[in-house]
Amino acid sequence: MAAEFDISDIKRRMQGAIASLKHELTGLRTGRASAALLEPVMVECYGQAMPINQVATISVSEARALAVQVWDKNMVGAVDRAIRDANLGLSPTTEGQILRIRIPELNEQRRKELAKIAHKYTEEARVAVRHVRRDGMEILRKLVKDKTISEDDEKRHEAEVQKATDAAIVEVDQALAAKEKEIMQV
Incomplete structure (x- = not known):
């Protein structure tokens, strides 16, 4: 050849x-909120690991906050756990099917x-x-x-x-x- x-x-x-x-x-977290921040998060659901964007919609609600709208209400706990376990230093608060995440100051x-x-x-x-x-x-x-x-x-x-x-x-x-x-x- x-x-x-x-x-x-x-x-x-x-x-x-x-x-x-x-x-x-x-993917590097800065002081500002970015939906890309949660891209690496994998959620354990239906017996397999799935990217978070396949079980929820991620949006930037404010300059320093993200909103994660979980589609299936039975998956809210799994998504919350996945975000906490991803070692991103983020702690979501749950409001029904929406997880609110404040991005802390660096x-x-x-x-x-x-x-x-x-x-x-x-x-x-x-x-x-x-x-x-x-x-x-x-x-x-x-x-x-x-x-x-x-x-x-x-x-x-x-x-x-x-x-x-x-x-x-x-x-x-x-x-x-x-x-x-x-x-x-x-």
Whole structure:
């Protein structure tokens, strides 16, 4: 099987790493309420674990509060337990089939911990982007070795890959800067 160089595939893979980073950053709790905060919560119901969004509707009722509307009144206790057991530091209060969750203020130490976690996620995304770059460069070297493309074409394509890499790293850094600003905002 002959390897083929496709810059759009390389850019798509880099965008995948960025999308994954943004998703991970959304899950980091800041002082503000976000429905994404409860995404990782799994609820034990009907004999199996289900994501919370398959048994309830999550909405932001205020800047610092979430409302979880449980569809089946028999599942309210299970959803409450799942949120408490998820180690998010949240304590829901029950009002019929609605669970209200106040998002507590973050202290300075917790803000710094969250910033460190954000940095870790960002570094993982940078590494993923660099892996995609390396894969692209290896394909180009193989194509030159097999005499499928000229060395001039290789240099031109390497420049395209590097430009895509630089753009992806800038986007990763911007995502981190935005999240840090959000975390440190009191």
